[in-house]
Amino acid sequence: xxxxxxxxxxxxxxxxxxxxxxxxxxxxxxxxxxxxxxxxxxxxxxxxxxxxxxxxxxxxxxxxxxxxxxxxxxxxxxxxxxxxxxxxxxxxxxxxxxxxxxxxxxxxxxxxxxxxxxx
Amino acid sequence: xxxxxxxxxxxxxxxxxxxxxxxxxxxxxxxxxxxxxxxxxxxxxxxxxxxxxxxxxxxxxxxxxxxxxxxxxxxxxxxxxxxxxxxxxxxxxxxxxxxxxxxxxxxxxxxx
Numbered sequence: 001x002x003x004x005x006x007x008x009x010x011x012x013x014x015x016x017x018x019x020x021x022x023x024x025x026x027x028x029x030x031x032x033x034x035x036x037x038x039x040x041x042x043x044x045x046x047x048x049x050x051x052x053x054x055x056x057x058x059x060x061x062x063x064x065x066x067x068x069x070x071x072x073x074x075x076x077x078x079x080x081x082x083x084x085x086x087x088x089x090x091x092x093x094x095x096x097x098x099x100x101x102x103x104x105x106x107x108x109x110x111x112x113x114x115x116x117x118x119x
Numbered sequence: 120x121x122x123x124x125x126x127x128x129x130x131x132x133x134x135x136x137x138x139x140x141x142x143x144x145x146x147x148x149x150x151x152x153x154x155x156x157x158x159x160x161x162x163x164x165x166x167x168x169x170x171x172x173x174x175x176x177x178x179x180x181x182x183x184x185x186x187x188x189x190x191x192x193x194x195x196x197x198x199x200x201x202x203x204x205x206x207x208x209x210x211x212x213x214x215x216x217x218x219x220x221x222x223x224x225x226x227x228x229x230x231x
Contacts, residue, residue, distance in 0.1 A: 006162070032217065043207060043221045044163070093162045097217055107153055108219060110162035 003027055004096050006111030014119055015086060021079045021114045023094030029074040030096035034108060035067070038091045050077040074099070084118045091115055122146050125208055125222030134231055138195040142208035142222045145189065149210040149220070152184050154193045157205045157224070166206075167193065198229045 003026040011019055023033055031052045036044040048069055049057045056069035066088075068080040077096075081088055095108040125142045132138055140154075151170055155163035167182035169175045175182045181194040191210075195202055208222040 002165075004162075034218075043223045046218060049218070091160075095162075106217075107151075107165055107168045108217070109165060110155070112162045113160070115160065 002098060002109040004094065004109050004111040006094055006114055008114060009112060010115045010117075012117045012119065013084065016083055019081045019084055019116060021081075021092055021094070021116075023077045023079070023096065023111055025075045025096040025098075025109075028096075028098040030077075031074060031099040032097050033071060033077040034095045034097075035069060035077075035079050036093045036095065038093060038113070040091075044093060047079075081116065084116070086118045089116055089118045120145065121223075122220050123208065123210065123222045126225055127223050129226040129228060131228045131230060132198055134198060134200060134229055136198050136229070138198050138202070138227060138229075140193040140195075140206050140208075140225050140227070142191050142210075143189055144191075144210060144220075146210075146212070146220070147186075147189070148212040150186075150213055151211045152182070152191050153209040153219070154180075154182055155207040155209060156202075157207060159204075163207055200229050200231060203228045 005024045007022045033050040035047045038044050047062045050069045050071040052071045058064045071077040091113050093113040095110045097108050098106045123144045154167040156166050157163045169182050169184050172184050172186045179196045183192040205224040205226050207224045209219040211219050
């Protein structure tokens with residue numbers, strides 16, 4: 001159980017284009033999902049918390065107009081990197097918490113990440 | 120000083136060894152503690168999830184939490200080459216929207 005699917009796993013695109021990454025909870029509902037960025041040999045850096053039916057909460061220093069988050073259903077959150085540039089190249093990972101198993105602190109389950117390369 | 124300290128390694132052990140991975144933390148509000156395993160180019164996989172102090176065992180893995188010392192450990196018995204990965208500790212308090220605070224990760228290599 002507790003499977004999170006992330007798509008695509010790898011994308012290469014030209015500078016200036018926008019890229020959408022999907023994160024789905026396959027066997028549970030998630031009112032909250034999280035988006036992370038990870039640089040090589042470093043830990044995960046939280047970018048934003050995605051809340052179903054409301055606006056995402058962004059961490060300090062993360063441009064909300066650059067990284068658009070939509071959480072339109074209890075099983076799907078999307079991250080769109082707008083007008084991507086080479087410095088946006090990174091490994092993006094989503095996670096989701098099972099909101100159907102009671103209040104509070106269910107652990108986060110992670111997707112397999114999306115490797116984004118901007119040429 | 121980071122909220123969570125974790126030795127980055129790399130840690131290299133022979134197959135069959137007992138591996139001990141550790142994290143220390145400074146925030147006494149942390150109550151939920153997790154260990155994740157991350158293979159290269161993959162997302163983290165939840166291994167252990169514990170609440171407050173104590174031990175939890177799952178197969179070859181044992182997680183220990185000592186809140187009085189602000190110290191958590193993950194033990195791997197009979198280590199296998201397939202255990203070679205980066206191990207991340209993570210923790211959270213009851214509040215804070217369930218945001219996780221991660222250690223930097225320890226890279227483990229189990230050699231034949």
